[in-house]
Amino acid sequence: MARCEWVSIRWCHVLVLFLTLLKTGKVESRRHYRYSTYLDSLRRFHLWWDVNYKTNTVNFRLLAVVTPDEWFGVGYSQYGKATNADYFVHWTDKDKMHHCKDAWTDQNGLLHIDDQQDYTILSGRYNNHAMIVEYERAFDTCDNYDFPFDNGTIHIAFFIGKGQFHFPEDKNVTLLSPESQRIFMLKPDLPISVHPKDTWTFTIVAPKVTIPAEETTYWWYTTKLPAMSEKHHIIQFEGDIMKGNEDLVHHIEVFHCEVGPNEKIPYYNGPGLAEGKPKGLEVCRKVIGAWAMGAAPLQLPSEAGYPVGGPRYSSHVLLEVHYNNPSIKRVFLSIYLSIYLSIYLIHSNLSIYLSIYLSIYLSIYLTLIYLSLSISL
Template sequence: MLQFQNSVRTRYLSYSFLLYLASVSVLPNLALAQDTNLDWVSFDRSQFDGNAALDTEGNVQVFWKTGDNYSTYGVASRSEGYLALGFSETGAMTGADIAVGYRNSDGEFVLENRHATDFVTPELSDDQTNNIRLREGSQENGVTAFVFEKKNRADCLENQVDVSTDSWQWFIYAFSDENTFAQHGPGHNGKKYIKLGTGTTISVNEIRDIDGAQNFTIAQPEMTIPTQETTYCYTLHKLPEGNKNFILGERPSSSSDLLHHLVVYACYDLPDSAKSMVGEDPNCDFENFSNPCTGFVTEWAPGMTGRTFEPGFGKPFGSDSYEYVMFETHYNNPDGLDDVSATAAYTFLYNDDQVDTEIGTLTLGDYQVEGWTLEPGQPLVPHSTVCTPECTSRWPSAGITAVSVFFHMHQRGVNQHVQIIRDGVEISPLASIRSFEYGYQFSKSIAEVQLLPGDKLITICEFDTSADDTPVPGGLASRDEMCFAWVDYYPANGVIVCSQLDLGQAPDNPLNGTAALCLDAYNDSMPIYPSDQIDASFTPLEERGNACDVSGDATTDEAPSSAGPAGASPTTGSASLSKGLPVLFGAVVVAATALLVTC
């Protein structure tokens, strides 16, 4: 396989938020119960199929009933002023589509559709009749409550959002005892990740106890963070014995605000020479260290919590797969602080009971990390990589089923999505995220998506470089950029990385230019190979979600959906799209060990 010097993946600086940062909660779709402790809610609760408390005290409640084009929501709070419920891609204000209800000076209940462009006061949307529309509202007896409809698929993605009615949706909320819409008071806000759909849940972004589970912890011993801006540190750990064990839950912890990310890598076929790292102090000489571990187990980044798999699901480890993991910590110290100590750890819940479904993780995106740049001074600059059909053909004959995607960029990241090209035609995307926020990262649960052998996957990241006056490099530092998507799927198989590489134009390199990359945990054959699919054209989906002319009013109960058909438009796209500027590595060394991968 190959070995890259100084290549790596991912994460995050400290970030201050203007309006709110609440603890993450995750709730499944709950059957509505006519519980007497909700009698204070003023509207008819029986019209809804689901209900969840948005706050820990139960003083802010949301109800829902999904429909084909529109879904109905009810929200109530024990407050005497405005109440806002937002639909967010990430749990952040940025990009959120917000319904704000309040009583005006004439005593009328008013519903406004607002859109947040950042952590600032949300702006009134041009569309006040079609995307969000009021059914009923009241403010009395210390309760503000209203019921409204929201379109499932947005007409104008510039200031509206799609709602994940088939899976999990982020809600944000704020309330006040004043009817003047302004910044809420302390503690009068929050966010929650709620399952609206009825499909199978594979994992939840919260820490739960698991009956009968054991636990083990991998930890970075206390160390002094170097004064340099960027530091990556590595410790190697031996996992509990057994042919096949299963990770059932993940619990990260750290003691330092300078932590940018934690990553746990699976070590397949680890050389004996590397095993001497077990029990040693962290190796922070990252510029001269090549990580021999290429599989992805899990990661923590700002905004994330622990994760728990549902009963029947788990990630395998043991002598049948991997027995060692590499623990990576990335510290970002832009102010050169001295004498700052830190510890970090990851605790896993596990057992050796065979699960019904084994979960694997596939790495997509720019595995090379370095060697590309983004044009400065632009509001939206794309960068893409291709996972070619030659690699996906190694999947089981029935294919794999994707269940969640963890998108990752740095602070310039705006949008990201993974396209599926099947038989030369783009079908519905695997997953996407708009209005990416660096401090609000999470594993996005999706309705199950089947991927078939021979599919081509294109990972596209879009960045805002308008504040930069020099080219922005891909790289290890927080000030650089990255583009990754980690896909959890079942059933687990050996393909762990599918991407492409810029091999440069070295005369002794038989694969000049761009080549495909496919890392298989159990097969060393052809990790790098030429492919005509990297630049192959395809027929894209018809564009949707940009009908921003809202001059017409919707008066019917079911307005037509704006979603384009899953067929083809007459134009064609390129599988490589905008692949950054090719520079780099000079010659890639084709070696017998593994890739250095880092975040």
């Protein structure tokens, strides 16, 4: 039976818990996790998390599909790079002892065990198929080698390597085909609103397209909202990605085309920064919806909604999808964005509030710099 070692004296009581779990072969999930995402297209890494703003900590549950002779690291860095990264590392030595450590890489990608161990192991289990571990970390550990969590997008860096050894000191992570994923970790801790009884939904379906073999692509697709003779309010957005391709989508935005109700917008389905786009799309720049990969459905507060519809409202919209394709691979992919509406007129039109709310939700993506880059024509 495998044994587990957690060296930090500070958390010695965790060793007893972790050993017991490994011997019994059971993992009792310590809590409910509100958010989750797969980190890679092969689904070898599945990450769950929950945010506690009272203690300024994040609780994680990580499932890594690895064999007994493989080791792995999952952590954080600027732009998902394997260098100068902060990692949670697991490996097994030749005596089948499991090690879980707080580690970091230098500018050359060489791995070092951190002198200050800032992960608290809550539970864990290993079998022949996967390692499952629950752990906790503070937003800011006051450790220069740890990556602080903030309200922006967090770049998750991860790798899997072969081998069993006593210590992974000075292992070069850049040689292990490291990958990255982006998540919005510190989501606003907002109360869940109850939908009005007349709530209905429609789904914008982006056609199945071939994603260019480029790291970053902004894809545009023009379509129309359902006909609404009366004014409605948008109260929730929810995205859905083809299974196995979650790592390729960064975020989705819907822009309303500010034209008269009888004016036409040219159809377009292609790269947003490409030459030869039809003229007339510059009017499609008013954000009415957004969703980021790894996020739960974005439900707006009950006091506010975004107004759409009515006799003088154009139904034309432009869907923009930010594809993140670091592996530079060609992929066929469809995307769905469900929008929840109510004819019940809410007191506060969200024209101004939406900008504030979504700036918190999407962080840097709705800044003026981002808009000037992604909407340039």
